[in-house]
Amino acid sequence: MEKGAKIETKGLNFFYGPKRALKDVSIVCPEKKVTAIIGPSGCGKSTFIRTLNRMNDVLASARVEGKVLLDGLDIYAPGTDVVELRRRVGMVFQKPNPFPKTIYDNIAYGLRINGFKHGRRAMDEIVERSLRRAALWDEVKDRLKDHAYDLSGGQQQRLCIARALAVEPEVILFDEPCSAIDPVATAKIEDLIEEMKKLYTVIIVTHNMQQAARVSDFTAFMMLGELVEFDKTEKVFTNPANKLTEDYVTGRFG
């Protein structure tokens, strides 16, 4: 394991039935850094990020080969506690998906299902801290009992981030978190990601190259299920090693 690697994949292959969606992807996501995964639609970037917390397990025809190491341990090894894995590796989805509950209950949900038993006051504190970290506290502190659906799209997405933070994850996966929200809200979430890497390892899938360039430390460029290039973001965008990467980041296709 490379020093400082939080998540590492080794020869990762993923199959939907007979279709091979990921081909020998090997990548190292360093701790407390932001790693962006970019590439054209259908290149496997969403599939990839969903293998990192085993969200693809739900699919009947899915099959994984190769290794995904979290702190050096293979999360696909037999006997892995998938539930605990998903608590450690949180996820924010493409479309904001708050639960149809109050703002407070949305944040508390993850704690409650994990058997939180430290009382109301401790819960209040965690809710506040999570909302603060998601830069949402000031907007909602007076209406925690409001229904989450009353928030705007951007606020809902930050609520989902706060919800993910509440269970104290180590890694946070973002699957195109800004594709369903407006530019102003997007800017807020980008600032937030910038801030979050002090505490968490962040991996973000995005179809927006500027976003990858703005928020990430490392960038992986994928095409047709293969990892084309993986390097420091600055290098990928200014001096890519691969011609395909260059064509993509300069907007020649994609």
Added chain:
Amino acid sequence: MKRRNIVQFTGFFFLRACVLVVLAVLVLFLYDIAKKGGGVISWEFLTQAPRKGMTAGGIFPAIMGTFLVTLVTAVLAIPLGMCAAIYLNEYARQTRLTRTIRLSIRNLSGVPSIVYGLFGVILFVNVLKLGTSILSAGLTLGLLTLPWTITASEEALKTVPNSYREGALALGATKWQSIRTNVLPYAIPGMLTGTVLGLARAAGETAPIMFTGAAFFLPYLPRSIKDQFMALPYHLYIMSTQHHAIETVRPLAYGTALVLIALVLGLNTFAVVVRYRLRKKRRS
């Protein structure tokens, strides 16, 4: 007027006419029964047993019988149907086997009710020796209702967006936790509605109960679940086709029909109100 506007006008006219025809049939039907049966409805009719060879008196035993048998049906069909639906929709992998099972369930809902009746006689009355009783009839109706309950419950589960399930799983919920806390609360109004509609249908069935427990006439109310019983639909069938003085009892038959329809409509309305209430509570 432009041609396409005329086309639209005539199109909507026909669609509207179709709705009106359907409505008219229903209204006419209800009016006819209410007119011919309304006269006999009284407190005595609802609370007394039939007298004088069923040419006088009320239908209380039949009301009670239908109520009790529907209760047995509910006890079987609600938990079994909901659990089967949860399993099929949430846990079972979508393989050829589960598809076959689902198709079989759909097909079962098309099996004529008399077939259920005969099956009930063989299984519950003869093989399991439960006798011709409330229990046998209720279980038979339960089987009849199950496909409806399962299908309706599964549809209700399908309306819960996948993002609720994924969101919960991504926070470290187990599959059961995600279903219990983030799927069922939103599916249960729909599941209940479908189930109660199924029960209403069962309450009005005649064929499945006539061999399995319904009695022509009983001078007493059923004393246990192993007793025979009188039931509204079967009573109606007798009053309108099997009675020795059909002309005399005709108003009583219409009265029985009216009570039965009111009961079924009542159950349906109840289901709709429950769904509305629960939905409003969830999303205010």
